[in-house]
Amino acid sequence: MLGLSLRDEFKGRRLKGTAIELTNKNNTGATQVLASDFLRITYPSHDLLKAIEAIGPDQGRPVTLKGERGQGKSHLMGVLYHAFTDHSATGNWLNNWSHTLGDAKIGEIPLRGGMHVISESLHRQRYKFLWDLVFDNHPNGNYCRGKWEALGDKKPDVPSDEILLELFKHTPTALILDEFQTWYDGLTNTKQYPWRTWAFNFIQVLSEIAMEYPEYLVLVVSVRNGNTDAFQQIQRVNPIIVDFKGPSAKTDRLRLLLHRLFENRIQVDAAAIQELVEPHVNEYFRLKNIAPAEQERIRGEFIEAWPYAPHLMDLLEDQVLIATSAQGTRDLIRILADLFKHNGEKQPILTAADFRLDDEYSGITALLDSVANQHHAKLRDKALRNLEAVNDAIAGSGHKLPHLEEIIGALWLRSLAEINQAGADRDTLHVDVTRDQPVDDNAFQVELTSIVENSFNIHEDGNRFIFREEENPQAKLIASARNEKLFQNEEDRWHLAKEVRYVLEGGGDVELPHRVIVLPQAWKNNPWEKLDDSDAPANWGNRIPIVVLPESPANTEAALGEWLRDNLQINRNVVRFLLPRDGSSNLFLDRDLLILARCVYLAERWKQENPEYGRLQTKYQKELRDILKLRFDRFAIISNWNFQKPQSCRFSIESHKAEGAKIPEAVDKAIRENLFMPEDFDAFILAAAPNNEPISKLLRELREPRPGGEDCIPWLGETLVKERIVRLCARGEVAINLRGMEYLQAHDGEDEEAAFKRMRGKIGTGKHLEETHILLPQNVPATGGLTQPDPGHPMPPGGTVFPGQPTGEHGGLADPPQSGKPGESGAPGQPAPGSIFGGGGDFTQLSAPATSSLNLLGKIEQWGIGTGTQLRGLTLRVDQLTGAQLQELIRKLPDGMTYALDLEKEDGQ
Structure with missing residues (x-):
């Protein structure tokens, strides 16, 4: 992009180490390479120029470099070494930068010469005693060591200032001690081995000599902080402190990084950079609501930090690397080099969105290698699984999330920051994904919402989103509900049908006069195959079936007529169809309803593990049921049937104007009152x-x-x-x-x-x-006295013979007699003509229609006829029987009585 080129050492597939050491076994340390080569990758920061001035001629104070690991202390010490040992290369370097930066003072900095330089990275622990380092590497060291040891029993624990002053007067020396605090803090300090005390005393002697005789000794040490006795002892002589915290430290540090990374960053035209990043910058101003008075300054920061966005640099330096205990500049260089190699030619400006979790070459590996806290490495695995969950959720849905990987990566990176700054709000993430053109606000909001809802480790903290290692129950529930793979056996559809039945039946334990049957998605053809046996027509019993259609068919009457003919063989007039609102999609294809049903189903399963799922079950169940209560607003019943042409059937389709469990009763009322x-x-x-x-x-x-x-x-x-x-x-x-x-x-x-x-x-x-x-x-048979039938008129089959009733013209029975007045023949209470009992006693006529023998016995008991009751005029009529039955009947008649028999025999038998 704009011809920007990484340095050769960063172009390989595997990034070389960026840590600067004074010496190493490969002879590539800062003091082992040519001054011109080392200075070529060095930017003249304010701290560096301050340190060069502090070791110059006529300076009389020790120099202390104070800063945590990776902030460039070793690099600065390497420059000081070359400033002592190669005036020509160092002078040329200063003059070149003086012209480049337009600052003549840089080229005027005096350099000190004639010094013997002793430099050592003390963390290598090659010297137990500091004086051994001095004696071993000084031209007059052996002589002075011998002079000290010659004192025998009078020899002090550490070389005296006189011996050391003699040493340095012989050959003025610059003593450069890197990682001094690390070495000092590792010393033993017991009564038997008081080595730290000896080191404390020796550094005091050195610092006093450097203070009083700067022409003989220049002392430069580096420490991580001021909390060590080593620093406190040097602090007593008021050293010059370079702490990388000056007002220009941030700008210098940025320029140092860019110069260290790129061969030609300083040559790239600022106007070209501004034109390239203007879309991103303008969106940054809008989304962050930057005041007009601040915009020009901030635009300059974007140009200064390019190809990286300044908000990315702030995030990495001030939050992520500090929070993860990474080693400052050296780790940041590795991270930024990887990031540029992967995305530098693709994007006009690099942001947090370029840290792609699914691409280890996008800077992620370098960052994770720098992270001391393994919690953040685990968080990447969580974020990756969330990314997979979102992809699974949108697969096949037709939804597109063009910035999915970028948003997940940016949010993960921002979640590594210190706790009070972790995560990002919507506008920050929006800025991260904006490059050469704006991203529509509404589209981004929809995309971000989809990601959050389908990611189970994203938590909302106020207006900020943050990745956390612990799962967000609500996010996990929604993310799982959107994953089609978890519902291969249609558990979601069965649960949705269950919720529909609950809404319409009220969910009580009371036996209702209705039975709700929710037809499946493919309701037209053989719907009973996928339903429970209890929902099959054979098991409806006397309860009125309310059949719920999952969708409203285009031609409702024809569709229902065909459905009744094809899927119901009996009780077709019993069914009441419940129809969804016009325009509703199929109940089981409505994704919003399915997601809610899945949430309820999963929360019910998981609430034993975490009570929070119980609360979520109640929440989503209420939301689902509130929707279902209003979904079915009409019912239909058959009004005219045509089996041959079911498409010609007519149905009464009415609105019931009720909700939920009140619908069946409202349908009942509408049918009773209107239909x-x-x-x-x-x-x-x-x-x-x-x-x-x-x-x-x-x-x-x-x-x-x-x-x-x-x-x-x-x-x-x-x-x-x-x-x-x-x-x-x-x-x-x-x-x-x-x-x-x-x-x-x-x-x-x-x-x-x-x-x-x-x-x-x-x-x-x-x-x-x-x-x-x-x-x-x-x-209904009438009541009255019983008489014998006329023997001359055989009794026809069928009908009841009333006592004294004459037969009709063709052998049939005449109309039964009406009850007469008292005293008349046939009147109740009067003896019938020809009675053998004369007028002795009153009799009541009783009659029973044709029925079974068991029912006749019941009638006899009902009439109050006991074993001693006197009866007369009994006529027993049997309509049809066989000869065998007649013989059996006669055999069972009691003895001692006479019987008359009239019957009609079939001819030819």
Whole structure:
């Protein structure tokens, strides 16, 4: 991008170490390479120039470099070494930068010469005693060591200032000690081995000599902080402290990084950079609400930090690397080099969104290698699984998340920051993914919401989102609910159907008069195959089925007619269809409803592990049920049936204006008040009465659509149908034969309501309905005295013989006699003509219709006939029987009595 080029050492597939050492075994340390080569990768920061000035001629104070690991102390010491040893290369370097930066003072910095330089990285622990380092590496060291050791028993614990001053006067020396604090803190300090105390005393001697005789000794040491005795001892002589914290430290550090990374960063035109990053910068101003007065300054920061965004550099330096205990500049160089190699040619500016979790070459590996806290490395694994969860959730849904990997990567990186700064708000992430053109606010909001909802380790903390190692129950629940792979056996659809049934039935334990059957997604063809056996038509019993359609068919009447013909063989008039609102998608294809159903299903399973899922189950269940309560606003029942052409069937489709569990009752009321025609029902019953029809047959016929194109009579349920039959009976329009044991009919002068209350509930259920018949009131047998039939007129089959009743013209029975006035023949209480008992005693005529022998015994008991009751004129009529049955009947007649026998025999038998 714009011709920017990494240095050769960063171009390889494997990044070389960026740590600067004074010496190493490969002879590539800062003091082992040519000064010109080392200075070529060095930027003249304010701290570096301050240190060069501090070791110059006429300077009389030790120099202390103070800073944590990786901040460039070793690099600065390498420059000081070359400033002592190669004036020419160092002078040329200063002059070049003086022209480049337009600062003449840089080229005017004086350099000190004539010094013998001793440099050592003390953390290598090659010297137990510091004086050994000095004596071993000084031209006059052996002489001075011998002079000290020659004192024998009078030899002090450390070389005296006199011996050391003699040493340095012989050859003025610059002593450069890197990692001094690390070495010092590792020394033993016991009564037997007081080595730290000796080091403390020796450094005091050195610092005092450097203070009093700067022409003989220049002392430069580096420490990590001021919390060590080593630093405190040097601090006593008021050293010059370079702490990398000056007002220009941040800018210098940025320039140092860019110069260290790129061969030609300083040559890239600022105007070209501004044009390249302007879309990103303008969106940054808008989203971050930057005041106009601040915009020019901040635009300059973007140009200064390019190819990296300044907010990325702040994030890495001030938050991530500090929070993870990384080694400052050296680790940051590795991270930035990897990031540029992977994305530098693709993006106009590099942001946190370029740390791609799914690409180890995007700077992630370098960053993780630098992270001392393994918690953050584990967090990457969590974030990766979240990335997979989001991909699984949107797979096949048609949704596109163009910035998915970038948002996940940016949020993960920002979650590594210190606790009070961890995570990012929506606008920050929006800035991260904005490059050469703006990203629509609404589209980004939708995308971010989808990611958060499908990621189970993203937590919301105020207005910030943050990755955490612990799972977010709500996010995990939603993310899992969106994962189609978890519901291969359609558990979500079964649970959604369960919720629909609960909403419509109310979820109570009370037996309801309705049964809700929620048809499956493929409801048109063989719907019973996938339903429970309890939902099959054979198991509906007397409960009214409310069949819930998952969708509203395009041609509702034709679709329902075909469905009834193909999927229901009996009870077609019983079904009530519940239809969803017009425009509703198939219940089981409505993704929003499925997600809610999945949330409820999973939360119910997981609440034993974490009570928080119990709260989420209640939350999402209420949300789901509130939607379902309003989804089904219409019902349909068959009004005209056509088996041959079911597409020509007509249905009554009505609005019930109810919600949830009130819908079945509202449907009942609408059918009773608006669709049920009492006169049609009454006509149907009255038409059946002359035929002495059993009630069971009438109920079966009412459960089916009426044939012949007649309009159907809506089914009200068995209880209401029987009550309406009883109501007709109470009005005197029909009578009811209760299994041959009792007749229900209105009494003369009896009030309808009183009759209804007397007869209500007597019809019975089940098999009793087979033996309970409807008949006309005039066909109920009358009561009176019993007489012998005329022997000259054989009794025809069928009908009841009344005592004294004459036969008709062709052998049939004449009309039964009416009860006469008192004293007349045949009147109740009067002896019939020809009675063998004359006028002795009163007799009452009793009669029972044709029925079983068991029912006749019941009648005898009902009439109060005991073993001593006197009877006369008994006529027993049997309509049809075989010769064998007749013989069996005669054999069982009691002895001591005479019997007459009249019958009709079939000719030819």
